[in-house]
Amino acid sequence: MTAHSPTVVDAENFPHLAIIGGGIGGVALAVACLHRGIPFTLYERDRGFAARSQGYGLTLQQASKAIEGLGVFSLDDGVISTLHLVHTTDGQVIGDWGIRKWLQGDAKSSPKRTNVHIARQSLRQALLEQLGGDERVQWGHQLVDFQEIDAGGVDLSFQVDGTIQHAKADLLVGADGIRSSVRSLLIGEDASPLRYLGCIVILGICPLENLGRLEHDLLDSATVFQTANGNERIYMMPFTADSVMWQLSFPMPEEDAKALSAEGAQALRDEACKRCQWHDPIPQILATTEAAQVSGYPVYDRALLTADLLEKGKQVTLIGDAAHPMSPFKGQGANQALLDALALARGITKACGPKSPWREAGLRASVLTGFEAEMLKRSATKVKDSADAAEFLHSDIVLHEGDEPRGRCLKRKPQAADDMDRPG
Ligand SMILES: Cc1cc2nc3c(=O)[nH]c(=O)nc-3n(C[C@H](O)[C@H](O)[C@H](O)COP(=O)(O)OP(=O)(O)OC[C@H]3O[C@@H](n4cnc5c(N)ncnc54)[C@H](O)[C@@H]3O)c2cc1C
Structure with a gap:
């Protein structure tokens, strides 16, 4: 679904944004603008x-609501899960929760909402449709430099087809992911370098038809499950209505993880098969996933950004992984990027309407400091919890019996509503 009556662009009152990065956060910000x-x-x-x-x-967890704020009311390719199971390697269930259990009357409390699983590209496509299509993106433009102008605005340099091209904007937003150039140019790499979290993830996507006649309750396209032994941990979720995505992770020294990743898809799949001769249907899924659908990376995040580092930019800010990269183990990165995009667009609307003094006061004082304070506070616990999960999901803590997300036993206090049924 696309916005029916796009708002007229108000170039007189609002700053012109240059959004760097057409991933989840960048496209979401463009839609919100x-x-x-x-x-x-x-x-x-x-x-x-x-x-x-x-x-x-x-x-999509908290952001399953936020995407409605971006005009996306139904995700045709999204799949809703209703049950989450945790197993030991022989298939014994040591934890289960979710709306299906609640409907059966077994659970003590009801989940506040369901989780939606969707391919990253399908979500990106749904957001691009809101924008009116592909042509709203300046493809093939890699930001290589920028200079803030004292009188206001930013000069941008892009590498385009081997040449350098220039552009101007009032506000530069780095939505360019974990290896953000905007962040690096703004605060340098040394201020918060990539931090290795001690493990590798190997991912694969397997169409159910690859499994032939194999039938299994775990393959009902509505169940998420994970299986672990205190070292390796595999997480499986519906990818589409007729395929599953698996994510295997285990501790490994950084150099070994880089080397295995560089060996390529076949080696990564072989490693996964070797390590996970566990209960059905795990071995069958790993063995029948085509190598072309397998990838793997060492896992990184960065130390939390502080407000003073961001204040170096008078007309520059960051959103999504550029601002707060985190491990994938809590499934929060894209959720936070979507929330950032909405928050920034709302902040600009509030502070820069007609008769607003933002040109005299500057965008930092008018919009950016307030926006960043909320973003940094909201995302900090997600970064920390995601880093903690990189550790406890590969330890005996994951084998704790309990009908709750792994690691919750470490935090015996009321949980936030966005913590019901997540990948961890
Ligand atoms: C295996 C895995 C599973 C995950 N699972 C989940 C999950 O379940 N839930 C969840 O919420 N999150 C999850 N995440 C995290 C999520 O994918 C990211 O947090 C999210 O995509 C971040 O969005 P972003 O827009 O900040 O960056 P990205 O989506 O990485 O987009 C950055 C974009 O910037 C572009 N770019 C980079 N440099 C430049 C430049 N110099 N000039 C121009 N363009 C540039 C890149 O090409 C890219 O398109 C997962 C991540 C991984 C790896």
Whole structure:
């Protein structure tokens, strides 16, 4: 579904945004600007939407509500899970929760909402449709430098087809992911370098038809399950209605993890098969996942950003992984990027309407400091919890019996509503 009556662009009152990065956060910010009449240009270094493969699936938790704020009321390719199971390697269930259990009257409390699983590219596509299509993106534009102008605004330099091209904007937003160039140019790499979290993830996508006649309750397209032994841990979720995504992780020294990742898809799948001769249908799924659908990376995050580092930019800010990269183990990165995008667009609308003194006061004082304070506070616990999960999911703590997300036993206090049924 697309916005029916796009708002007229108000270039007189609002700053013009240069959004760097057409991933989840960047496209979401562009949509939020479009809906509010905020002028923007969206730059992406990839040459087109399909430059990368489907990659992996995302679980929308808090952001399943936030995407309605971006005009997306139904995700045609989204799959809802109703049960989450945790097993030991022989298939014994040591934890189960979710709406299906609640409906059966077994659970003490009802989940506040369901989780939606969707391929990263399908979510990106749904957001691009809101924008009116692909042509709203400046593809093949890699930001390589920027300079803030004292009188206001930012000069941008892009590498485009081997040449350098220049552009201007009032506000530069880095939505360019964990290896963000905007962040690096703004605060340098040394201030918060990539931090290795001690483990590798190997991912695969397997169509159910690859499994032939194999039938299994865990393959009902509505169940999420994980199986662990205190070292390796595999997480499986519906990817589409007729395929599953698996994510295997285990501790490994950084150099070994880089080497295994560089060996490529076949080696990664072989490693997964070798390590997970566990209960059905895990071995069958790993063995029948085509190598082309397998990828693997060492897992990184960065130390939390502080407000004073971001204040170096008078007309520059960051959202999503560029601001707060985190491990994938709590499934929060894209959720936070979507929340950031909405918060920034709302902040601009509030502070920069007609008669607003933002040009005299500056965007930092008018919008950015307030926006960043909320973003940094909201995302900090997610970064920390995601880093903690990289440790306890590969320890005996994961084998704790309990009908709750893994690691909750470490935090015996009332949980936030966004913590019901997540990948961890
Ligand atoms: C295996 C895995 C599973 C995950 N599961 C979940 C999950 O279940 N739920 C969840 O919420 N999150 C999950 N995440 C995290 C989530 O994918 C990221 O947090 C999210 O995609 C971040 O969005 P972003 O827009 O900040 O960055 P990205 O989506 O990484 O987009 C950055 C974009 O910037 C572009 N770019 C980079 N540099 C430049 C440049 N110099 N100039 C122009 N363009 C540039 C890149 O090409 C890219 O398109 C998972 C991540 C992984 C790896």
